[in-house]
Amino acid sequence: MKTIVLTNQKGGVGKTTSSSEFAYLFAKKGYKVILISFDQQGDLELQLNIGDKKKYSLLDCMQAKCRIDEAVIHQSCILIF
Ligand SMILES: Nc1ncnc2c1ncn2[C@@H]1O[C@H](COP(=O)(O)OP(=O)(O)O)[C@@H](O)[C@H]1O
Ligand SMILES: [Mg+2]
DSSP, X not given: OOOOOOOOSSSSSSHHHHHHHHHHHHHHTTOOOEEOOOOTTOHHHHHTTOGGGOOOXXXXXXXXXXXXXXXXXXXXXXXXX
16 A cells, blocks of 8 residues: 655645545546545545535544544545545
8 A cells, every 4th residue: 555645834735636636546547545634624525526425524533433434435436534
């Protein structure tokens, strides 16, 4: 398994956009992809139009309010967290 982290302390520099584009391109190439977002604003979910499918956040997992598999949203060829 390979892990790619896109990070920058500045907002609005393209982290979310690049993450979803990379995920799409890798999934299209046949890789299994999971996107993990810690953004409280939920920009990634908004961008991928899956906000209504989200039941739990990564914080919920860390606080043991849910299991990890309950927080994963399965989306055609891309898994979104
Ligand atoms: N390569 C790019 N060219 C032009 N605009 C971009 C590019 N990447 C992102 N944006 C735009 O910049 C804004 C911020 O991008 P976003 O991915 O939300 O940044 P971040 O996650 O770093 O806060 C969005 O409106 C997005 O559409
Ligand atoms: Mg963002």
